[in-house]
Amino acid sequence: MRLYADRLYNYILRMVGNATDAEDLVQETFLRAYQGLPQFDGRASLGTWLYRIATNLCIDHQRRRARRVQTVSYSEGEDEEGEPAAWDFPDQQTPNPLEAALNRELEAVVEDAIDKLSPKLKTVLLLYDVEELSYEEIARVLGIPIGTVKSRLNHARTQIQKAVAAYLDDALLSAQARGIK
Amino acid sequence: MRCEHFERQMWAYIEGQLPDAQAFEAHLRACPHCQRQLAAAQATYRTLHALPRHRAPANLSEQVRRRIAAAPARPRFDWARMWWRVALAPALGVLIAAVWWGWQTQQTAPSYGTATDDLTESLVELHEQLEVADWSPSPTPSYFISTGYTR
Numbered sequence: 001m002r003l004y005a006d007r008l009y010n011y012i013l014r015m016v017g018n019a020t021d022a023e024d025l026v027q028e029t030f031l032r033a034y035q036g037l038p039q040f041d042g043r044a045s046l047g048t049w050l051y052r053i054a055t056n057l058c059i060d061h062q063r064r065r066a067r068r069v070q071t072v073s074y075s076e077g078e079d080e081e082g083e084p085a086a087w088d089f090p091d092q093q094t095p096n097p098l099e100a101a102l103n104r105e106l107e108a109v110v111e112d113a114i115d116k117l118s119p120k121l122k123t124v125l126l127l128y129d130v131e132e133l134s135y136e137e138i139a140r141v142l143g144i145p146i147g148t149v150k151s152r153l154n155h156a157r158t159q160i161q162k163a164v165a166a167y168l169d170d171a172l173l174s175a176q177a178r179g180i181k
Numbered sequence: 182m183r184c185e186h187f188e189r190q191m192w193a194y195i196e197g198q199l200p201d202a203q204a205f206e207a208h209l210r211a212c213p214h215c216q217r218q219l220a221a222a223q224a225t226y227r228t229l230h231a232l233p234r235h236r237a238p239a240n241l242s243e244q245v246r247r248r249i250a251a252a253p254a255r256p257r258f259d260w261a262r263m264w265w266r267v268a269l270a271p272a273l274g275v276l277i278a279a280v281w282w283g284w285q286t287q288q289t290a291p292s293y294g295t296a297t298d299d300l301t302e303s304l305v306e307l308h309e310q311l312e313v314a315d316w317s318p319s320p321t322p323s324y325f326i327s328t329g330y331t332r
Contacts, residue, residue: 014235030245035252103231106224106228110229110232130229153192164222165221
């Protein structure tokens, strides 16, 4: 359960942007899964099924709290209770301080761009690029054709890429300006 | 290759899923705009795949277990007690449809009738006016005379 709890929590937190709601929705996902076990036909994997329940709950949650935007501050490295955030950084070579600072800024730009995506685009992007589900699994989770999954993914990535391009252009311009001085 | 075409293939190229990248790379060498776009897309892709993962709070599993234990079991469907409701549902549907159809008929019928009656009355009036009208050649209308205009 711990493995699924972590994956669902990471996914749901990025979907709803609020740690308390994310915890509650993870609990609700497991509860619904438990109550729905007799209906689980085993054709989909357990993970796919849990993501489907979680996605539906997140979309319902966003509908209920439409327009109330809450964001988690990732940059301060603390969660809402002021505790240090429990993050698992992927294995990678330790970047130098400048690269690390740039990566953190890029992360913030990307996180911000993800928050601005529509729920449809955000769902596909998070499931593919963050949760690393396959096209087929996402199609099963959302009940849409694989072509639609690919098209939504391209749209979502392109929207984020535009934000990153604007950030990189600004960074380049300010670096050039500093160089001129 | 045009820039729009390039941008459509960009993500497949980054993921190594573009079967023939020759035209793509030729455009890339020649187009500074697309070089910037690809650099931004690569930064996006790298960042997305390296985003920190948030771990669930340590006590979450325990909370889930407690919540499951406290949740009432979902009642199973009891055919013996519910059969009459299931049987009644289609009958109720037919009844509602019949009432709705009757109501619609009542609403629409008078309006057709009224419109037809009005039209008939107008036609009768017109007919009567035509019958009593003086069909002898009329003198020149007064306004033609007052303006000095004659045919």
